[in-house]
Amino acid sequence: MTAHPVAPNTPDAELLEDYSENSYPAMIFNRAKASAFMDRTELNYEELPLKTFPNLVLLTRKDNAKSQKSLQATEDSLGWILNTSGTTGKPKQVGLSHHFMYMAGQDDLVSHRMTEDDTVLIVMPMFHINAQELIIVSTLMSSGRIVVAPKFSASQFWNWIKDNDCTWTSVVPTIVSILLKNENSLASFSPNHKLRFVRCASAMLPIDRNREFGQRFGVPILEGYGMTESCSQCTLNPLDAMKLGSVGKPYGSEVKILDGNRMTSEAGIKGEIVIRGPHVITYYLEPNPDSFKDGWLLTGDLGYFDEDGYLWLNGRRKNVINRGGEKINPTVIENAIGGLDYVKNIAAVALPDDIYGEIVAAAVILQPDVKANEQVKQAIIAHCQKHLIRYECPEEIYFVDNFPLNPTNKIMRPQLSQILIQQKLVRKSQVVERMLSEA
Template structure:
């Protein structure tokens, strides 16, 4: 964006990880910024095809891929463009049209980016799904979204096979590197069909407000809600991305994040903005470990990253002084999802020579508050300040702004400080108008997160206004887990709450009321854990289960999870003075 380019030069004299004698450019940056959103805009055009059309840029790397076995590939912008065209032509041949929902269950690999670009360029809506989803989580999302097509590889085929017959809207299944069982209808093999399609295709003339991405978020009550995100949202993300990455892009920048590209953190905070600026992103298919992180950082000369605090803690414990062992090119770290804490913050500054930029956002409106330490001083533990272009406030129940120092709910206006529509907003919840209405008070979109604001404009997280919580960087809603548990014959009632944990921020804990005739023993705990692990994502299964005679209830019969949360916080305080009980949330 033009405004971002004008601001880029302001970092030249402020590149060291040093909080002393720092000039605060925030007010100038915030007040000078104006949105410039074209009426017609397509993410695939901006992130892929325009770079392939530039003969000087076409041969540059878009995706640098490696898996846990050491296999590697390099995909250029020209190859990304051509293969996205081929897949788009296959979509059209299969009758997939503008506005149709196409599900994608793929890990970090080149084909994931190809599939996303192919969907968006024909005007379809891509629904990225985590390969960690079990059959129940997958079934709900495919049914509710009415997806007509799905692309998957070996990481997602097992869960999909269990629920294929219960997804009648699915007409097209494209498989990659996997073989379905004989009981499942035939799939279209990617390797057989996509390479034989024409390498040229057109880009749909989409408006910036047209739907592009559908991502389901966990809810505190009821089933997960599908947040429908427009093409313009990537533009709305850019100020936060650029600022939190210490003014990305610079000439030799290479990006990497372990965040799954199916989630907002991986898609909107890593993959798409990196491609928007025509830079390479590393895609690694394998489990995260500190050793792997250092290996990738060194091998690919990664300069910019998004790492959850849990990942940073693992890296800190593995290597106290990593720059003495590894040749690192790292110049910026964005972090979100939970509280960083002084120990990790100081280690980043002293051992990595980088002050981490904490960030806050949600799937519905992402990258809205955060830090950019080179241009405004960092306050360790603070969520930061509103990024340029976003009007953020702390409001009360009636939608009025509270005084500095008072606790209220973080909210963002539909309009920026100058009355222009903010492009970062989601369009609404898929087939859920009531939930969309409830998200807003007037022009304020509520986040459900409580905070205070200090006299310098920095926000300080104070907890959730509802029952959502974060565990190891994942956003957890209790409803889906509770719904899964009560399907087990032994469970009469259940409440899921966070249990504070020093390493992960929180653990998932379930309070279970047993059905008559069942005994709460270790064997049943394991059985219930496996029950959830087999149906939902692995990170959602309860790490701890406590059997209880009755759940605390309101007079109207609603479970009071707040009482159970407070019980866990009190226990944590008694057991350890250093447990963090209020992780900073993100998407």
């Protein structure tokens, strides 16, 4: 059996389309999601009375028994099919074999120094590679203990850690920010815990947030770099030699920088990160040949190595803003503005421009007690002028309540750009109306 976990908030139409394309022999949903398949006469409908999840439904194809082939599982059989994040386009389907899962689990186990005495708290979604591989498989291999939270809760997080004697957990940068800012989180924190580290991945964590978390809670954040296509991590900060802000050194896989047509690990060379190894895919389930070069996977992430062999991330290739030929990394802008106390979150994206082709726009979510006004906007502009190169400074600043996020809470930047374009059009119409009224 090959499992294909999907996000619980996946739209019904998308689930139906997925089923039509793949004809899965069996599917498990809650009753609400299963109801979308009620008119499919080729499916059997059976409720699963589990104590932990009482509302599950098993859907099976009626012709499955006749068409089912007798297959012997091997090391190369697929254990999972997982979707990529799809922040810059349609998610790709990644097939991960049992061999990949074993090799990656071994690397995770050893690099994090897991033992049978460890207890890990899962707050990450179960359809994500982080929870399935980095946490579950490696912990099963170490004979450790797993505690599963229903979902992330800032007010419950530290209680879960303390009450279950958790020794580590894995989060994303958004959770780090919430734990630092949420009053319920801060109020429930107690230094009487057993955390060895907090693992953070899936997106870039600003250095200031990393440092603040360690100082406030007395727990180091362990950053690494990996992706669904590598069945978890490719690099990790060594526990006894961490470099704040970097994602560590290659572990269990080869990592290079694409410089023109050559792959290099020379210090200071910036370019696209490429990977290969015993747990890195060599093809997608749907043909995508442009994602590979000479046996290496082109990750789409930008980065460079320092003199000590540590990898530093430098944004996404598709997210780079091209302002009149000047290539601008959104992360630089996000780090500058994100350090302001009154800013809860910020994303820098490109907006189309008749003169420069693209300009920099900043979408800012303020802290709940801060009111969006012209004074705050001017303060952000002044801060950028002091800390950024002139062409990196945002030419448009928008205050928003939230960002469009994918199921793993990564910002969907193309959609965010479209939202800001609409806001820009509204601004222009308001200016025209005001000029006409004054005339």
